[in-house]
Amino acid sequence: MHIILIPGLWLDASSWGEVTPALETGGHRTHPLTMPGVGVSGAESAAIGIAEWVAAAVAEIDRLDGPVVLVGHSGGGNVAYGALDARPDRVQRIVFLDTFPPGEGGSISEFPVVDGVVPFPGWDFFDESDVADLDPQTRTDAQSRARSVPERVPTDPIRLTDERRRAVPATIITGTVSAAQIREIIEKAPPWAAELAALEQLDIVELGSEGDATGHWPQFSRPGAVAEAILATIG
Template sequence: MHIILVPGLWLDASSWGDVDPALEAAGHRTHALTMPGVGASATESAGIGIADWIAATVAQIDRLDGPVVLVGHSGGGNVVYGAVDARPDRVARVVFLDTFPPGDGGSISEFPVVDGVIPFPGWDFFDEADIVDLDPQTRTEAAARAKSVPERVPTDPIRLTDERRRAVAATMITGTVPEAQIREIIAAAPPWAAELAALEHLDIIELGAPEDPAGHWPQFSRPGAVAEAILQAIS
């Protein structure tokens, strides 16, 4: 199976470097992507938005033969879901790594803009639950590899047009939100989670435990568990 790995904000293809060997060893073909404009200046990236990131992922789907699995981390979840909407007949499963599927018009979030781009804001910007399992060395190494993203990408609204996306099998691999809480959200179906509640085939795999909590970047803190969860999702 072809597995397309889409990173979240500030990350590139190398962020999957400790995950994809186990996927390849299990017989799959991995395709880790770097999104357009990552690390580029404001002049070079001013015209790049979320639609361009989705288009880059769709282009990768189109380069491959047969069904694919899409894996999106954090803001990459918006990207892979947009690609599912564009190619619902090509995607065997979509995997959301510590993120939720967006609804039409949804966006990732807002972050400080510096010199026309959005640099990594530093670990202090995030809640403790997000970074609880990142040791100091991992934080230092990951921050050193982080790259700016185009200003428009986090706030651009995503456009979804094909309801067949909801019939594509989906898995949430969750680190920061317990499965029980996700199930409660689905049952309540608030407007912001309407797309989640509308998914026809959803599995949830929980990383960590109360005594060993997982954070928002498990591909750095526990890549083996992330690879195992992806393999479980697509088995």
């Protein structure tokens, strides 16, 4: 199986480096992506928004033969979902790594803009629950590889047009929200989670157990568990 791995903001293909070996040992072919405009100046990336990131993921699907699995971490989940919407007949499963599917017109989030790009804001910007399992060395190593993203990417609205996307099996691998909380969100179906509630087949995998802190970047803190969860969900 082809597995396309889409990083979140500030990350590139190397962020999957400790996850891919186990996936390949499991018999799969991995395709970690670096998205357009990552690490370049504001002048060079001014024309790049979420649509260009989705287009890059779609181009990777089109380059490959046969069905694919899409894995999107954090804001990369928006990209993966946009690519699924564009090619629902090519995607066997979509995996959201600590993120939810966006609705039509949804965006990732807002972050400080500097000189036309969004630089990594530093670990102190995030909630403690997001970074609880990142030790100092892991934080240093990850931050040293972080690169700016084009200004428009985090706030551009995603465009979705093909409701067949909702019939494709989906998995949420979660490190910061419990499965019970996700099920409660689905049951209440607030407007911001309408797309989540509309998924026809959803599995939820918790990376940690009670008392075992997990965070928003498990591909760094526990890559083996992430790989194991992906392998288990795609069979």
